[in-house]
Amino acid sequence: MKVDTKCIHSGEPEPRIHGAAVMPIFQTATFAFTGAEVGYDGVRYTRCNNNPSQEVVAAKLAALEGTEAALVLGSGMSAIASTLLTLLKAGDHMLIQRAAYGGTYDLVHHQLQDLGISATMIDIAAAADSWQPLLQPNTKVIYVEAISNPLMEVPDLPAVVAFAKRYKLTSVIDATFATPINLQPALAPGFDVVIHSATKFLNGHSDLIAGVVAGSAEMVNQIKSKANHLGGSLDPHGAFLLHRGVKTLALRVERQNANALMLAAALEQHPQVAAVFYPGLRSAPRYELVRELFINGGAGGMLAFEPVGGMEAAETVLKNLKLGMVAPSLGGVETLVTRPSTTTHVGLTREQREAIGIGEGLIRVAVGIEDGQDLVDDFMQALDAAAAAAAAAKPAAT
Ligand SMILES: Cc1ncc(COP(=O)(O)O)c(C=O)c1O
Incomplete structure (x- = not known):
């Protein structure tokens, strides 16, 4: 079977x-x-x-x-x-x-x-x-x-x-x-x-x-x-x-694998994104191992990314998301987002977090089973809003 x-x-x-x-x-x-x-x-x-x-x-x-x-x-x-x-x-x-x-x-x-x-x-x-x-x-x-x-x-x-x-x-x-x-x-x-x-x-x-x-x-x-x-x-x-x-595990995870890969790939292309962490991306450190060992190369429904502009930009992204709910936990049918420095890793000092690569602006996404394109559109508009807010905050060149 x-x-x-x-x-x-x-x-x-x-x-x-x-x-x-x-x-x-x-x-x-x-x-x-x-x-x-x-x-x-x-x-x-x-x-x-x-x-x-x-x-x-x-x-x-x-x-x-x-x-x-x-x-x-x-x-x-x-x-x-x-x-x-x-x-x-x-x-x-x-x-x-x-x-x-x-x-x-x-x-x-x-x-x-x-x-x-x-x-x-x-x-x-x-x-x-x-x-x-x-x-x-x-x-x-x-x-x-x-x-x-x-x-x-x-x-x-x-x-x-x-x-x-x-x-x-x-x-x-x-x-x-x-x-x-x-x-x-x-x-x-x-x-x-x-x-x-x-x-x-x-x-x-x-x-x-x-x-x-x-x-x-x-x-x-x-x-x-x-x-x-x-x-x-x-x-x-x-x-x-x-x-x-x-x-329904198999159905859900197949959709979450596909949605996460689609979202990670779209985030990698957005100019307001500094880094994307997803084991299914070619750029991931153990991409080849994941392809060999993970069944059908399915890399899961969890990803993280760092917007350009650190914590302020990350907060603007979170505020502007319409589908991604800001909450810890993961693995449900709904997309959840969180800034690990305020939730999962709040027990570490900022220096300890930085030493293991967790920036203040890092956003973790637990991808749900919504339509993948709807998710991509939601994250793209939230990143566009962060880019617009950053541009508006810059003093005009004289
Ligand atoms: C990877 C991992 N292991 C274990 C746990 C603990 O699970 P529970 O909250 O069901 O006790 C969590 C909870 O977030 C987790 O993310």
């Missing part, structure tokens, strides 16, 4: 429950006990991630990732925290890419550090050889994101997996920005654990917080056991919403 077909048919109960075409919602905290002989795993209790509403969507996601198993949780952060707390204990060390999502950065560099787990940042733009001196005898995990936020850098993912194998590390990837439509990192290049904030593209409608962990049955069971004790399970109605969202 192709991935589009799996979105609809994989993981569904056979026979259908009471013949229902759509998986019913098991809105219950507990289930009648079936007997002592089934042991702990047989006790159905929704916090223990064994409610059928959770299991069905998890099975569909495992099919999409090509993994033996998957687990759905109450948020992307729950998926990340449960995974890292399973793989690491006090005294252990991990490697993590420098520009990871802010919530992950805080978890790793503050909360995990408080528990005696240390981390060293690696530069994903540099060759894997440069990470070797950062290894410690207690290094257990290497953690990267498929496409970084907000500069949309793609690590050399095969090199990350090869490095992990060579030094016996568990390789973990947050593939939220890529989605299993564009990349199935457990299949190629072979990551051990795949994580998603299902809040984003997997659900796709900006109306749910959820997370996913996928990997071997043994790995997912270990993480599930930890998650069962930490709490943070996905409630049955949330599981239903995620299940419904995933059915």
Whole structure:
């Protein structure tokens, strides 16, 4: 089955429950006990991630990732925290890419550090050889994101997996920005654990917080056991919403790939744009890798650009957009825009942001499924407005 077909048919109960075409919602905290002989795993209790509403969507996601198993949780952060707390204990060390999502950065560099787990940042733009001196005898995990936020850098993912194998590390990837439509990192290049904030593209409608962990049955069971004790399970109605969202994932992501490429190409041509960051552009640093590794070269629905004129110009662009809503988050059907220096990366100082290439004027765009030309027209008129405002502000030459 192709991935589009799996979105609809994989993981569904056979026979259908009471013949229902759509998986019913098991809105219950507990289930009648079936007997002592089934042991702990047989006790159905929704916090223990064994409610059928959770299991069905998890099975569909495992099919999409090509993994033996998957687990759905109450948020992307729950998926990340449960995974890292399973793989690491006090005294252990991990490697993590420098520009990871802010919530992950805080978890790793503050909360995990408080528990005696240390981390060293690696530069994903540099060759894997440069990470070797950062290894410690207690290094257990290497953690990267498929496409970084907000500069949309793609690590050399095969090199990350090869490095992990060579030094016996568990390789973990947050593939939220890529989605299993564009990349199935457990299949190629072979990551051990795949994580998603299902809040984003997997659900796709900006109306749910959820997370996913996928990997071997043994790995997912270990993480599930930890998650069962930490709490943070996905409630049955949330599981239903995620299940419904995933059915249209392939259609949405195909449109988002196309819209983002079209918008990125148009932005590159606009004189009011200083730089565009999108992994599907020929000018992107790992364009060839994306073409080879990402399915059909689909580079996702996230891009960023820097208008000429910095923060003031960026604010004028945001004010003039009619379709792009100014809000953090991403992966929904509607286009969202944000200035990372005021939202996702507000926790860093201006100097820290500049050191990793995040200018005050950088605009991140989470492209929706609107008509591509409508989006291009909207961004072009907003950039024209910024250009006009800049020209009007210039003192007339005498
Ligand atoms: C790449 C990435 N990973 C993880 C998360 C955390 O997900 P959640 O908000 O569902 O906990 C986010 C949230 O923005 C994200 O962008």
